[in-house]
Amino acid sequence: MIIVGERISVIxxxxxxxxxxxxxxxxxxxxxxxxxAGAHYVDLSIGPAEDDGEExxxxxxxxxxxxxxxxxxxxxxxxxxxxxxxxxxxxxWGMPLINSASGEQERLNxxxxxxxxxxxxIIALTLNERGIPAMAEDRCVIAAEIMxxxxxxxxxxxxxxxxxxxxxxxxxxxxxxxxxRAIKMFQELNDPxxxxxxxxxxxxxxAPKELKPLIIRTFLTLLMYEGLYAAIADPNDKxxxxxxxxxxxxxxxxxxxxxxxxx
Amino acid sequence: MAFVVPKETYSGKIYEVxxxxxxxxxxxxGENTLPFLTFEGEVPNRPAIAYEIQxxxxxxxxxxxxxxxxxxxxxxxxxxxxxxDTLGAKAIALRLIGTHPDRGDASPEAAAKVVADVLAAxxxxxxxxxxxxxxxxxxxxxAAAEAAKDSGAVLGKAQQENYxxxxxxxxxxxxxxxCMSQLDVNLAKQLNILTTQMGFDKEKILxxxxxxxxxxxxxxxxxxxERIRLAALQTNDPMMQTPMIADIGANVWKAKETAAxxxxxxxxxxxxxxxxxxxxxxxxxAGAELLVMRHPEAVAVxxxxxxxxxx
Numbered sequence: 386m387i388i389v390g391e392r393i394s395v396i397x398x399x400x401x402x403x404x405x406x407x408x409x410x411x412x413x414x415x416x417x418x419x420x421x422a423g424a425h426y427v428d429l430s431i432g433p434a435e436d437d438g439e440e441x442x443x444x445x446x447x448x449x450x451x452x453x454x455x456x457x458x459x460x461x462x463x464x465x466x467x468x469x470x471x472x473x474x475x476x477x478w479g480m481p482l483i484n485s486a487s488g489e490q491e492r493l494n495x496x497x498x499x500x501x502x503x504x505x506x507i508i509a510l511t512l513n514e515r516g517i518p519a520m521a522e523d524r525c526v527i528a529a530e531i532m533x534x535x536x537x538x539x540x541x542x543x544x545x546x547x548x549x550x551x552x553x554x555x556x557x558x559x560x561x562x563x564x565x566r567a568i569k570m571f572q573e574l575n576d577p578x579x580x581x582x583x584x585x586x587x588x589x590x591x592a593p594k595e596l597k598p599l600i601i602r603t604f605l606t607l608l609m610y611e612g613l614y615a616a617i618a619d620p621n622d623k624x625x626x627x628x629x630x631x632x633x634x635x636x637x638x639x640x641x642x643x644x645x646x647x648x
Numbered sequence: 649m650a651f652v653v654p655k656e657t658y659s660g661k662i663y664e665v666x667x668x669x670x671x672x673x674x675x676x677x678g679e680n681t682l683p684f685l686t687f688e689g690e691v692p693n694r695p696a697i698a699y700e701i702q703x704x705x706x707x708x709x710x711x712x713x714x715x716x717x718x719x720x721x722x723x724x725x726x727x728x729x730x731x732x733d734t735l736g737a738k739a740i741a742l743r744l745i746g747t748h749p750d751r752g753d754a755s756p757e758a759a760a761k762v763v764a765d766v767l768a769a770x771x772x773x774x775x776x777x778x779x780x781x782x783x784x785x786x787x788x789x790x791a792a793a794e795a796a797k798d799s800g801a802v803l804g805k806a807q808q809e810n811y812x813x814x815x816x817x818x819x820x821x822x823x824x825x826x827c828m829s830q831l832d833v834n835l836a837k838q839l840n841i842l843t844t845q846m847g848f849d850k851e852k853i854l855x856x857x858x859x860x861x862x863x864x865x866x867x868x869x870x871x872x873x874e875r876i877r878l879a880a881l882q883t884n885d886p887m888m889q890t891p892m893i894a895d896i897g898a899n900v901w902k903a904k905e906t907a908a909x910x911x912x913x914x915x916x917x918x919x920x921x922x923x924x925x926x927x928x929x930x931x932x933x934a935g936a937e938l939l940v941m942r943h944p945e946a947v948a949v950x951x952x953x954x955x956x957x958x959x
Contacts, residue, residue: 640879640888642837647845648887 386629386638387426387615389458389482389582390419393449394430404431404441409448420453422620426482427453429470430460438466446473458508458617460484464495471503482506484617485548488513488527493534501538508546508582511567517550519559521566524549528571528579546582546615547571554600555591561604569611582615583608602628609636655688656681658881662889662937663851664693667739667824668773669800674739676854676937677891682877683935684957694958695932697939697947698739698775699731700897703754703762704746710907712920713897713943724762725769732770735947741775741940742766743898747788748779756791764795775802775826775940777895786813793817802826804893805856808839815846826893828856831868833875840887853890854938861899862927869894873934894931897942900924925949932957 392415395401403411416427429445431438438461446457456479459470467483474481485508486496500507509531511517511524518524528547535545549567552560564583572578588604589597602625605616609632620626627646633639642648664678674696681689705721706714714721720730724742731737744759746752767774776792778785785805790813793803804826806814811827818825827843829835836857844850857872873892880888900906905913906920913919924946928939932954941947 639883640837640875640885641834642841642887643834644838644841644845648841 386609386613386633387582388424388620388626388629389426389428389615389617390416390422390424390620391428391430391584391586391617392419392619392621393428393445394460395432395434396430400430404445407444409451412445412448413452416449416453416455419620420455423626424455424620425615426456426458426479428458428460428484428617430484431463431466433462434466435463438463439469442466442470443473446470450475454478456481458482458484462492464499467496467499471499471505480505480544482508482546484508485510486531487511488530490514493531497531497534497538497540500535500540500544504544506544506546507535507540508548510548510550511571512550517552517560519563521549521563521570524563524567525570525574528574532574532579542575542579543577546580548582548584551583551585551587551604553590553592554588554604561588565607565611568608568613572612578612580614581612582617583613584617586618598622598624601625605629606632609633653687658689658884660881660884660889662880662891665824665852665854665891665937667775667800667802667938669798670771672738672771672773673800674773680881682881683933686958691958693937694954695937695939696739697737697928697941697950698741698773699735699737699944699947700741700743700940700942701727701731701766702743702745703759704752708902709942710901710916710920712906712917713901716944725765728766728770732772735944737772739773739775739938740766740770741777741895743777743779744788744792745779747784748781749784751779753784756787759788760791760795763792763801767796767799767801773800773802775804775893775938777804777826777940780805782807782809786810789814790817793821793823796823797821800824802854802893804828804854805895806839806843808835808842811839811843812846815843815848818852819846819848824852824854826854826856827890828858831858831865831872833857833872833879836872836876837879837885837887840890844887850886850890854893855888855890856893856895859894859896859899859927859931859936861896861903862923862930863905864899864903866927866930870930870934873931873936877935891937892935893938893940894928894936895940896927896931897924897940900927901942921945921949925953929953 487510511527549564589600661680662677666675678692720726746754802824803818805828827839860869879885928950
């Protein structure tokens with residue numbers, strides 16, 4: 386399974402300070418740690434960054450790719466910053482991943498053309514102006530609209546990664562199963578199957594700290610059973626990576642060997 | 649409507665391993681598709697065949713194959729030169745069978761001298777094979793590795809029970825390595841992991857899934873090799889992307905069909921040669937990149953087959 390390393394996020398205090406001060410060291414350290422632990426993409430979350438987004442994204446992309454040979458998941462709602470990131474990105478190790486478009490017209494109309502222009506991969510959240518639909522079927526309707534827009538913008542279907550949006554089990558227990566169903570149904574929208582991705586940590590929001598890791602791991606296993614393609618997660622969570630590797634082995638995605646956890 | 653050949657694309661690719669050095673070095677592997685599917689992917693290198701020789705004159709080879717070498721096989725150096733210069737061998741596999749406790753028990757030092765002498769006499773790549781005695785192979789291959797330092801030779805075979813000494817010897821002397829497991833795809837992966845964890849470069853490993861001869865479980869070997877190759881290409885498993893070696897001569901010429909003079913089975917010499925050629929071609933189709941063979945006529949048949957399949 387594809388792992389998008391989530392640790393370079395504006396939400397984390399240390400990262401936020403580094404972004405403000407343009408201190409490259411924390412970003413480099415986190416990028417190296419995540420890629421060494423098996424991350425395929427490094428997420429760079431700068432938030433909306435309304436004042437200096439372009440310059441900040443350009444700086445962050447270059448800092449990260451100066452130390453790791455991996456593509457970057459460009460995480461911002463600011464279209465100008467997104468364009469700056471796409472421009473700065475070194476595509477030697479894979480195309481950048483736009484995080485994200487959605488079924489909201491404004492976001493769709495700004496982000497999807499960028500994916501077309503730069504040949505980038507793009508995460509598409511299946512929500513619209515009315516929010517996140519309760520039922521998987523309704524999320525598929527939004528997905529279909531997004532696919533239509535992608536066609537218009539010349540974005541190939543295999544570049545779209547659908548995110549059904551995970552809601553916390555502590556608050557919306559009935560939505561967990563819908564997200565799992567959505568993962569299965571998204572894939573059926575195309576042949577070859579559409580790619581899927583989730584931000585895992587949402588599932589345990591509001592739950593007691595000691596339960597969080599267990600909830601995340603168990604939920605991920607269920608999603609992987611339905612064919613989840615990628616997860617935004619912490620690759621330095623060894624137990625989580627062990628669960629991913631074991632599920633891959635049990636689903637015959639990887640060949641078993643006694644030391645499979647160490648690879 | 650014209651027939652369109654269905655094509656698969658794979659995410660994985662086999663490592664290229666170069667054995668020997670200089671202009672006679674041989675590179676195998678590098679393909680990103682199943683054997684010989686040149687229309688589907690890249691197959692940059694043709695499979696190679698090494699002629700098997702021994703440190704002592706063979707007393708258990710059937711006449712068909714022993715007679716080819718009877719003038720030269722009393723001395724491994726003359727034997728090696730005969731293979732290289734007269735038969736046109738592109739690589740030579742030296743089996744140190746005389747070090748086996750039941751076959752003369754030659755010392756590691758004696759084995760190292762044979763290796764050094766053979767290396768000095770040939771310019772084609774050398775594959776150094778122990779006697780397949782778990783305990784004795786350790787010290788023998790360690791001494792042999794030192795004698796072959798920086799020659800680009802291949803050292804083998806490291807097995808689960810003795811890999812540590814042999815892997816360390818290959819690493820210390822900058823050699824390539826054969827890792828052999830016993831017909832088990834999971835154990836093959838495990839041994840490659842353990843070898844790599846010792847710091848050995850995975851791109852210098854040749855995997856021996858333990859080959860067998862036609863009529864003696866070859867279909868089992870075949871399916872293990874197929875599974876290894878599919879894991880390498882389809883699931884992009886870096887531990888399975890090493891080229892494979894099939895050490896077939898020793899198995900083929902042990903089979904009774906290659907030695908028994910039974911009239912209704914046809915001419916024994918022709919039968920033996922065909923047996924080895926058929927086994928060799930089968931192993932190539934299963935994914936082997938390097939064969940160890942004995943009879944020059946069987947080698948010729950396999951080379952012709954490779955020519956045709958590589959077109």
